[in-house]
Amino acid sequence: xxxxxxxxxxxxxxxxxxxxxxxxxxxxxxxKSPIAGTWYPGTKEKLQSMVNELLExxxxxxxxxxxxxxxxxxxxxxxxxxxxxxxxKALRGAGITRxxxxxxxxxxxxxxxxxxxxxxYQTPLGVVPVDRTISDALQRHKLFxxxxxxxxxxxxxxxxxxxxxxxxxxxxxxxxxxxxxxxxDYDEAAAxxxxxxxxxxxxxxxxxxxxxxxxxxxxxxxxxxxxxxxxLDGDAIKKIIARDSEGFLQYLDATGATICGARPISLLLxxxxxxxxxxxLKYYTSxxxxxxxxxxxxxxxxxxxxxxxxx
Numbered sequence: 001x002x003x004x005x006x007x008x009x010x011x012x013x014x015x016x017x018x019x020x021x022x023x024x025x026x027x028x029x030x031x032k033s034p035i036a037g038t039w040y041p042g043t044k045e046k047l048q049s050m051v052n053e054l055l056e057x058x059x060x061x062x063x064x065x066x067x068x069x070x071x072x073x074x075x076x077x078x079x080x081x082x083x084x085x086x087x088x089k090a091l092r093g094a095g096i097t098r099x100x101x102x103x104x105x106x107x108x109x110x111x112x113x114x115x116x117x118x119x120x121y122q123t124p125l126g127v128v129p130v131d132r133t134i135s136d137a138l139q140r141h142k143l144f145x146x147x148x149x150x151x152x153x154x155x156x157x158x159x160x161x162x163x164x165x166x167x168x169x170x171x172x173x174x175x176x177x178x179x180x181x182x183x184x185d186y187d188e189a190a191a192x193x194x195x196x197x198x199x200x201x202x203x204x205x206x207x208x209x210x211x212x213x214x215x216x217x218x219x220x221x222x223x224x225x226x227x228x229x230x231x232l233d234g235d236a237i238k239k240i241i242a243r244d245s246e247g248f249l250q251y252l253d254a255t256g257a258t259i260c261g262a263r264p265i266s267l268l269l270x271x272x273x274x275x276x277x278x279x280x281l282k283y284y285t286s287x288x289x290x291x292x293x294x295x296x297x298x299x300x301x302x303x304x305x306x307x308x309x310x311x
Contacts, residue, residue: 028119035155036124040077040162044124050077051166054085060281065305067094068276069203069268071240071261073299074103074159079286080208083299086281087204088163090303096202098131099164100174100193102264103156103206110179113189114146115139121158121173125165131172134196138176141192143185150177156206156261164204178263186245190270197271205268207261209233212287213295218258225293229285232257233298240302241278245269268304276304 041047054077070087073080105114115135120127138144151157157175164171174196181189197203210233212218212225221228236257239248245266252262259265280302287296 029117030127031118031121031152033121033123033158034153035158038076039155039159040081042124047124047162048166050081051085051162054081055089055163055166057082058085058089058282060086060089061279063090063279063303063305065277066199066308067091067096067202067303068306069205069272069304071205071207071265071268071300071302072160072163073208073301074156074206074261075208075286075297075299077159077162079289079297080159080299083282083284083301084160084163086301087303088160088167090281091164091167091202094202095200096168096171097200098172098174098196098202099168100176100196100201100203101157101160101206102176102178102204102261102267103154104261104264105150105154105177105179106156106260107153108147108150108177108179110146110150110177112143112146112179112181112185113138114148114150114177114179115144116151116173116175117148118151121161121175123158123161123165125162128161128165128171128173131174134174138174138192143181143189144176144192146177146179150179151175160204160206178267181263181267186266186270189267193267193271203268203271205261205264207259207265209236209257209259209298209300211258211260211297212293215295216258218256220256225296226285226287229287229293229296229298230283233283233300237280237283237300237302240265240269241280243269243272243276243278272304273306275306277306279303279305
């Protein structure tokens with residue numbers, strides 16, 4: 001074989017390589033944590049240790065059926081983490097690979113729901129990949145066109161992630177910031193989400209319960225605060241366990257109970273199939289933890305399951 005032939009072959013190979021080289025990959029957009037090191041430990045080792053300890057301390061009742069959805073609190077991990085651990089511990093071994101995460105908006109006013117504009121959420125435990133295919137598809141719906149920047153400061157979404165990262169081996173995330181919804185909006189939003197619900201998907205509604213005290217502008221009673229808070233939250237939880245979305249919202253209107261994730265909870269209730277069963281796994285208040293009910297926030301972990309054959 002001549003040298004000229006070898007050169008021709010080499011040139012052809014280079015030309016093929018040039019034409020076949022893919023365009024540079026688009027750089028992934030990451031949401032970096034604005035609260036690691038304050039709301040929860042900022043290093044992998046300390047965060048993993050804290051989450052594992054909280055999970056270990058969560059004494060679950062016997063769970064029947066397959067997890068479909070949970071309601072989980074989102075305060076600082078030292079306050080609400082033990083309640084959150086109950087719901088997430090129930091997901092172990094359930095085969096969950098996708099999480100639809102519904103959180104209220106604490107920082108951005110919006111009507112409807114905001115989808116995610118990032119490719120992943122970064123915590124000290126690693127990166128959680130966002131399912132952009134679903135996020136982009138949902139954004140084409142009229143109720144899912146809220147500003148995508150709403151997720152960037154939102155702690156109600158992020159506070160669920162360390163637990164999910166420890167409990168689930170691998171999962172993709174569909175984070176949604178739920179703003180103002182009313183009337184038929186809940187049914188429409190549920191209809192848009194329902195095609196993505198399968199046996200490997202869990203819906204997580206992020207919410208604390210009653211915020212009591214002058215700090216929160218809510219002082220409906222000043223005596224027997226612990227007992228009255230338990231009744232106020234307990235009656236709301238009864239509506240939730242009964243899957244009564246409208247009744248739950250009416251109860252909040254009647255009492256003024258300051259449950260920040262009311263809309264995510266109501267949307268989750270609309271997504272539940274008739275066979276779903278609700279169980280309160282854990283409830284307590286920050287007042288219980290610190291022994292002072294001057295200002296208090298309530299935390300609850302609620303699990304919804306369906307018969308294993310349903311999904």
